[in-house]
Amino acid sequence: MQPESKLPADFLWGFATASYQIEGAPHDDGRADSIWDTFCRQPGKIADGTNGDVACDSYHRGAEDIALLTECRAKAYRFSLSWSRIIPLGGRNDPVNEPGLRHYVQFVDDLIAAGIEPMVTLYHWDLPDNLDKRYGGLLNKDEFVQDYAHYARVVFAAMGTRVKYYVTFNEPWCSSILGYSTGYFAPGRSSDRSKSAAGDSSREPWIVGHNLLLAHAHAVKIFREEFKQKTGGQIGITLNGDYMYPWDPEDPRDVDAAQRKHEFSISWFADPVYFGKYPDSMRKQLKERLPEFSPEEAALVKGSNDFYGMNHYTANYVKHVDSEPAPEDFLGNLECTFESKAGENIGPETQSPWLRPNGLGFRKLLKWISDRYGRPAIYVTENGTSLKGENELPLDRLLQDDFRVQYFDDYIRAMADARTHDGVDVRGYMAWSLMDNFEWAEGYETRFGVCYVDYTGGQKRYPKKSAKAIGDIFEALMKQH
Ligand code: GBH
Numbered sequence: 001m002q003p004e005s006k007l008p009a010d011f012l013w014g015f016a017t018a019s020y021q022i023e024g025a026p027h028d029d030g031r032a033d034s035i036w037d038t039f040c041r042q043p044g045k046i047a048d049g050t051n052g053d054v055a056c057d058s059y060h061r062g063a064e065d066i067a068l069l070t071e072c073r074a075k076a077y078r079f080s081l082s083w084s085r086i087i088p089l090g091g092r093n094d095p096v097n098e099p100g101l102r103h104y105v106q107f108v109d110d111l112i113a114a115g116i117e118p119m120v121t122l123y124h125w126d127l128p129d130n131l132d133k134r135y136g137g138l139l140n141k142d143e144f145v146q147d148y149a150h151y152a153r154v155v156f157a158a159m160g161t162r163v164k165y166y167v168t169f170n171e172p173w174c175s176s177i178l179g180y181s182t183g184y185f186a187p188g189r190s191s192d193r194s195k196s197a198a199g200d201s202s203r204e205p206w207i208v209g210h211n212l213l214l215a216h217a218h219a220v221k222i223f224r225e226e227f228k229q230k231t232g233g234q235i236g237i238t239l240n241g242d243y244m245y246p247w248d249p250e251d252p253r254d255v256d257a258a259q260r261k262h263e264f265s266i267s268w269f270a271d272p273v274y275f276g277k278y279p280d281s282m283r284k285q286l287k288e289r290l291p292e293f294s295p296e297e298a299a300l301v302k303g304s305n306d307f308y309g310m311n312h313y314t315a316n317y318v319k320h321v322d323s324e325p326a327p328e329d330f331l332g333n334l335e336c337t338f339e340s341k342a343g344e345n346i347g348p349e350t351q352s353p354w355l356r357p358n359g360l361g362f363r364k365l366l367k368w369i370s371d372r373y374g375r376p377a378i379y380v381t382e383n384g385t386s387l388k389g390e391n392e393l394p395l396d397r398l399l400q401d402d403f404r405v406q407y408f409d410d411y412i413r414a415m416a417d418a419r420t421h422d423g424v425d426v427r428g429y430m431a432w433s434l435m436d437n438f439e440w441a442e443g444y445e446t447r448f449g450v451c452y453v454d455y456t457g458g459q460k461r462y463p464k465k466s467a468k469a470i471g472d473i474f475e476a477l478m479k480q481h
Contacts, residue, residue: 002421003420004420005413005416005420005477006416006419006420006478007416007419007474007477007478009478009480011429011474011477011478012117013074013075013076013428013430013431013470013474014069014075014076014116014119014429015069015074015078015434015450016077016119016381016382016430016431016432016433017058017080017433017435017437018080018121018124018125018126018170018437019079019080019081019082019085019124020034020036020037020082020125021052021056021124021437021438021439021440022056022058022065022079022435023052023055023056023058023059023082024052024053024054024055024057024059025057025060026053029085029097029099030088030099031082031085031088031097031100032088032089032129032130033128033129034082034083034126034128034129035125035128035129035137035186035187036051036126036186036440037051037052037129038129038132038186039185039186039187042188045188045441046443047441047442047443047445048445049443050438050443050444051438052438054455055437055459056435057459059103062107062110063110064461065434066110066114068435068451068467069114070114070116072434072450072467072470072471073471074116074434075116075117076116076117076118076165076428076430077111077118077119077430077434078119078120078165078167078381078382078430079107079118079120079121080120080121080123080126080167081104081120081121082100083122083123083126083128083151084126084129085097085103085104086101086104086151086154087128087150087154088128089130089131090127090128090131090147090151091130091134091150092146092147094130096154101154101155104158105159105162108120108162108163112162117164119166119379119381119428119430120159120165120166121166121167121169121238121381122151122152122166122168122169122219123168124170125170125171125174125179125186127186127187131143131144138175138208139180139207139208139211140211141210141214144211146218148215148219149215149218149222152218152222153219153222153226156223156227159231160231161230161231161232163231163233166223166233166234166235166236167236167237167309168219168236169237169238170238170311170381171238171240171311172208172209172237172239172269173240173268173269174240175208175212176206176208176212177205179205179208180201180204181201181204182195183196184441185440185441189204191328201328201330202289202327202328203289206286209268209269210290212269213269213272213273214297214300214301216237216301216304217297217300218300219235220235220304220305221304234306235305235306236309236379237269237273237304237309238310238311238382239269239308239309239310240265240312240313240382241310241311241365242316242361243312243316243358243361243364243365243368244258244262244315244318244336245258245316245318245340245346246258246317246318247317247335247340247341248319248340248341253320256320257319257320257334258318259281260281260333261316261318261332261334262368263282263332264279264282267279267282267372268282270308270369270372272293272302273301273302273303273305274302274305274374275302276293276299276303277293278290278293281332282332285325285332289327306377307378307427308369308373308377308379310365310369310378310380311380311381311382311383312362312365312380313354313355313382313383314346314355314356314357315346316338317336317338317339317340317346318335319336321333321334321335338356348403349388350385350387351386351388351389351390351391351445351446352442352446355385359410359411359413362411362414362415363414363422366414366415366422366424367418367422367424370418370424370425376425377425378424378427379427379429379430380415381430382430382431382432383430383431383432384408384431384448384450385403385407385448386439386448387401390447391444391447395462398452398464399452399462399463399464399465401450401464404464404465404466405469408466408469409469409473412429412470412474413473415429416477429474431450431470433448433449433450434449434451435449435450435451435452435461437453450463450464450466451467452464
């Protein structure tokens with residue numbers, strides 16, 4: 001019989017959020033616009049026409065959020081900083097806004113005083129809008145990389161020894177593809193002229209991805225050279241990735257296509273970070289549209305993770321296609337489906353069209369990442385689900401989120417299986433999300449929180465059943481046997 005799956009007593013678990021999704025207070029203490037503030041003002045970009053002006057009002061409710069974390073027994077909290085609170089105009093020669101910076105240092109002190117380990121994401125999609133207007137933001141390698149490196153240095157210096165875990169970028173895939181190919185996210189550029197007056201989906205996303213990798217690597221170099229020794233701590237990038245099953249496991253073309261999809265979404269960033277080069281499958285399809293690393297750049301990017309930050313939500317089946325890929329294709333010339341050839345369904349529907357629970361896929365993807373990248377330390381920096389129709393329920397029923405409890409039970413156990421049986425060095429897990437919040441282009445209709453936020457009742461928070469269940473699941477798995 002296989003030994004029971006376990007997690008170690010020092011396993012770091014907690015909850016995650018992001019600045020623009022929870023903070024509100026867009027003009028407090030000198031904050032300036034980010035690209036999400038301006039994107040939300042464009043008609044038609046956000047499903048319910050909303051924005052992050054109030055959101056969960058967390059800028060004014062840090063103490064409430066910490067009380068919630070304590071109630072949930074969290075050991076850690078992953079949150080992100082709004083760059084335009086800290087350097088409103090964004091650039092390396094622009095003034096640092098002390099009140100904005102102090103706000104975050106104080107919040108970190110308050111977390112630590114409550115016994116909660118902070119994990120700080122430097123960038124969760126909210127670029128200072130001025131940098132986009134001034135020089136094209138993420139498209140401008142020379143300016144963006146230097147400005148980001150400067151911003152990172154300002155944060156490292158201010159946080160001192162307080163912060164032991166930094167994430168440089170959240171999901172660069174989303175910044176690149178959704179921001180510059182489909183136009184679904186800020187700044188909304190695309191070749192599709194019904195969505196955007198400017199943009200080139202065949203080229204810009206690959207340039208942006210390249211620049212994000214370089215900015216990440218520069219920040220890591222600064223951290224390691226100027227701060228790591230004195231302050232301790234670790235730094236890494238967080239990549240999103242879903243698990244891809246072949247549509248027909250007997251067809252080698254589908255097996256290849258599933259592998260290629262992992263490469264186009266995960267290895268696009270992880271191969272440079274671990275191997276100093278892009279995957280061959282991407283070079284083959286994208287040719288000169290995929291930028292080249294100079295030898296100096298490759299050396300800088302290679303080895304730039306202290307840990308692998310993994311965001312994971314769902315799984316798909318992948319079917320090969322026979323036609324040539326379109327110039328704007330970013331999947332790897334294939335199709336993703338929810339049904340396999342044998343008629344199996346990947347999982348039940350949720351409120352998010354792209355998300356269907358499949359816990360086994362989490363275990364398999366942990367193993368895939370661990371094998372490909374030489375068994376890195378992995379911190380799961382996001383995992384969670386929405387519920388179909390949750391927003392329509394009366395409060396008493398909404399708080400009984402059994403579907404979400406089941407999701408976390410399946411996924412957290414799958415992770416413990418990967419650690420116990422597959423040799424995966426997973427060391428932490430942050431559930432998405434501590435509370436319902438601004439779900440980007442979906443607005444407030446879609447809820448991901450383990451705590452309900454009453455947007456019409458003064459942003460009051462109410463723990464759902466899952467808020468308690470997660471702590472119970474972890475305590476059972478971490479119990480010393
Ligand atoms: C995370 O991304 C984000 O980090 C977090 O901010 C967000 O709130 C959370 O997910 C829940 O959505 O609509 O077909 O273009 C998760 C990975 C990848 C999921 C892109 C949505 C868009 C698919 N995301 N995907 S589509």
